[in-house]
Amino acid sequence: MSTVVVPEPSASPPPRGDRTLGRRRRMVPYALLAPGGLLLFFGFILPLILVVITSLQSGGLLSGGFRFTWAFENYPDVLSKYYPNYVRSLAYAGIATTIAILLAYPMAYWIAFYGGRWKSTLFLMILVPFFVSFVIRTVQWKFILGDQGLLLGPLKNLGVIPDNFRILASPLAVIAGITYNFLPFTALPLYVSLERIDRRLVEAAKDLYATRFEAFRKVVLPLSFPGVFAAVILTFVPATGDYINSEVLGSSHTFMVGQVIQGKFLHENQYPDAAALSVILMIGMLVLALAYAKVLGTEDDALAAAAAA
Numbered sequence: 001m002s003t004v005v006v007p008e009p010s011a012s013p014p015p016r017g018d019r020t021l022g023r024r025r026r027m028v029p030y031a032l033l034a035p036g037g038l039l040l041f042f043g044f045i046l047p048l049i050l051v052v053i054t055s056l057q058s059g060g061l062l063s064g065g066f067r068f069t070w071a072f073e074n075y076p077d078v079l080s081k082y083y084p085n086y087v088r089s090l091a092y093a094g095i096a097t098t099i100a101i102l103l104a105y106p107m108a109y110w111i112a113f114y115g116g117r118w119k120s121t122l123f124l125m126i127l128v129p130f131f132v133s134f135v136i137r138t139v140q141w142k143f144i145l146g147d148q149g150l151l152l153g154p155l156k157n158l159g160v161i162p163d164n165f166r167i168l169a170s171p172l173a174v175i176a177g178i179t180y181n182f183l184p185f186t187a188l189p190l191y192v193s194l195e196r197i198d199r200r201l202v203e204a205a206k207d208l209y210a211t212r213f214e215a216f217r218k219v220v221l222p223l224s225f226p227g228v229f230a231a232v233i234l235t236f237v238p239a240t241g242d243y244i245n246s247e248v249l250g251s252s253h254t255f256m257v258g259q260v261i262q263g264k265f266l267h268e269n270q271y272p273d274a275a276a277l278s279v280i281l282m283i284g285m286l287v288l289a290l291a292y293a294k295v296l297g298t299e300d301d302a303l304a305a306a307a308a309a
Contacts, residue, residue: 048282055275066271074276082260082277086284089256092171092246093239096178097186100235101228103179104187108227109220112194123191130184138248141177142168145249169251177245185234193227194220232292237285257281 055074057066079086111122129137144150145167155161167173197220205215243258257277264274 051275051278054271055279057272057275061269071272074272075280078273078276079280082257085255085257085260086281088254089240089258089281092175092178092254092256093236093242096175096182096239097232097236099175099179100183100186101190101231104183104190104231105228108187108190108194112191112197113199119195123187126187127184130181134181135244135248137181138177138244141173141180142248145173145176168249169254171250171254173249174246174254174256177249178239178242181242181245182235182239185238186231189230189234190224190227193224193230197223229293233289237289240285241281 053068054066056068056071058069058071058074059066107126108123111119115122146152147166147168148156152161152165152167156163156165167176201219201223202215205219206212210218240256241258241261243256243262246254246256246259261274261277261281264270264277
């Protein structure tokens with residue numbers, strides 16, 4: 001006896017209107033990403049490609065213009081000439097970042113834990129001076145730190161310091177300016193990280209007979225590491241490429257690599273050298289940031305460290 005197989009009815013395709021609606025829904029995320037993606041491409045990726053291409057050019061404005069010749073020798077040439085400026089920039093930025101962390105962390109900690117209903121107001125007081133132009137604030141530091149300025153003038157008149165003592169045109173003035181100008185970049189991520197810490201964890205540590213300092217060291221500090229990481233990156237990276245503070249508050253002995261790049265782009269018209277200096281600085285910052293992230297770890301590592309402590 002033969003078996004008759006009855007074919008299953010084939011599923012009818014969805015109506016055309018449903019297919020169109022499904023395609024539109026799938027396109028929504030890409031449409032939302034398009035403005036930011038275009039801005040990222042034209043504002044970062046494309047200029048970066050042009051800088052790399054420029055760094056591999058040779059020639060000059062007076063010798064027929066610049067030509068793309070895969071001139072990789074530009075990199076060791078500028079590095080051998082200007083490595084002291086790189087070292088100086090890293091040193092100034094590192095010292096300024098360290099001072100900014102030491103200044104901003106206690107402020108952010110106190111506001112986050114003890115500010116109460118005045119948290120927003122207190123934190124805004126830190127940010128208000130930085131609504132003024134970066135250049136104006138730096139120039140004001142020149143008046144404050146001047147030889148007869150608001151700081152040194154009265155001290156010299158009182159005989160506390162000698163008349164030939166000065167701060168301007170020194171590494172101290174440049175580092176002070178960098179620290180002041182980039183302090184908000186340090187305070188903001190620290191405050192956000194400290195504000196997110198669950199207060200019950202601190203109370204639990206105290207219930208386990210931990211002192212206030214032990215609760216801070218074993219709970220608060222490890223959990224704030226992501227904020228410390230963000231603060232260091234947001235402060236150190238732009239501070240390394242800064243040239244305004246060194247230009248206004250320093251001298252020829254405090255030239256940072258940002259000043260060299262700016263001079264070669266705008267005054268000397270040595271575009272390949274300036275581009276090569278920029279690429280080296282960018283790669284160096286990327287390597288240092290990745291190494292720092294590897295050492296400090298992620299937020300999960302901070303939670304594990306707090307739990308282990």
